[in-house]
Amino acid sequence: MRTRDGDRLTRMPWRALVASTAALVVALTLAASPSTGRPPVSERTFALAPAGAGADLPNPLRGQYRWFGAEPTPSTVTSNDVYYRDQVYWGRIEKADNAWDFSLIDAGLADAGARGGKFGFRVMAYCPGCWMNFRADFPAVTPPFVALQPGTDVPDWNSPAFLAQWQELMAELGRRYGDDPRLGYVDVGGYGSYGEWHVGDGARISDANGLAVVEAVTNAFPTKHVLINTMTPVEFTLAALRANPNLGLRTDSLGCPDMYSMVAVDKRLQKAWRTRPFFSEWCTRADPVLGAQQVRRFHVSTLSSGNMPWDHASLDARQRSAYATALATAGYRLRLRSLTLPRSIDAGDRIAVRTSWVNQGSAPTYDRWDVRLTFTRNGTATTVSLGDQLRGVIDSSRRRTRVAVPGLRKGRYDVSVSVVDPTGYSAPMYLANAGRTSSGSYRVGSVSVR
Structure with missing residues (x-):
């Protein structure tokens, strides 16, 4: 046989021709048929x-969250998490060296x-002008065994004695509550006025001692x-974040200009939320529109x-809408x-199970949740795990997981999905989907098993 090579005819050997033709047939056959020999799987996508x-x-x-016993505002919003600060200041939980009284932390937990919520707390070592300072029946905020700066009532932040006592306190708290599933977070506290990491009087803490x-x-x-409160200097906060993988941020002034926070002035701190939580509380002069x-x-996140500073009923329509949006x-x-x-x-x-998620909130979840698929027929349920699909989801996410479904007999099965706390403490996650069941799952549809 001859083929054209440019304008010149050449002769192809017959053995090469046979080999080339055979290779072409094999290639076309493989392209037309799956390598498994099984027909493609027909799928159905269920929209929730x-x-x-x-x-x-x-x-x-x-x-x-609930703060100092305040009820949710408005009352139609569920608030299960609980936060203590004034109740558990240092002088109240350790009146004398190693004389512990953790009853109030126990009460918060x-x-x-x-409520099925999480507890968080901050231990203050110094609270100038606070209410407990004017109550003779309450112990001092700063315990008597903590060293003070000369001639002041301000703790001596840089003294080895202060640091040793603080480390001893935290170690004892960790031994008692470090594995408690009800505990969600701990404010660093300790340093500065109200444990907010700023000082009005006396010397400030050194960076080394602050760390x-x-x-x-x-x-x-x-x-x-x-x-850690974000009133700290930027470079110090960044160093603390680098040194402590489980450290997130807090500001106490949501709804005030820039939240009185260094986060507003530094783009590096503004990226921390992608992997670290950022918690807050309303400023005493808050604007709900600015807060939202x-x-x-x-x-x-919280x-x-x-x-x-205001009663919810006194807000105008724009402020009330903004407040609802913030929540x-x-x-x-x-x-x-x-x-x-x-x-x-x-x-x-x-x-193969494919899921498509969207996060309509402002931040991801920073905890592990297990996505589970349940097949139910005649009252018998089989559940399989799709794994930790949701931690860190910021905008949208698509996942594909292959799972075994053992124990399913022939028949038609109802399918539901739930997002479960692997520790078994928290209720299944409430999704932004309609149709939650009493068990905390969401019905997907049905499939047949043959």
């Missing part, structure tokens, strides 16, 4: 209905536990979120109504958009 934009999602470590104060808390609670904007801009969007607000399954399943087979 969304919940309303302002639907109440009472999940832990997001939205509104019990309160949060009864030691932080590390005493993160070392005592290595599996919990630990927060800050929740989105700075990716705030906020509190404990010291709001609804603070933290994670995850919705399952769709779930894709084979139309039919062979008993005992492994199947």
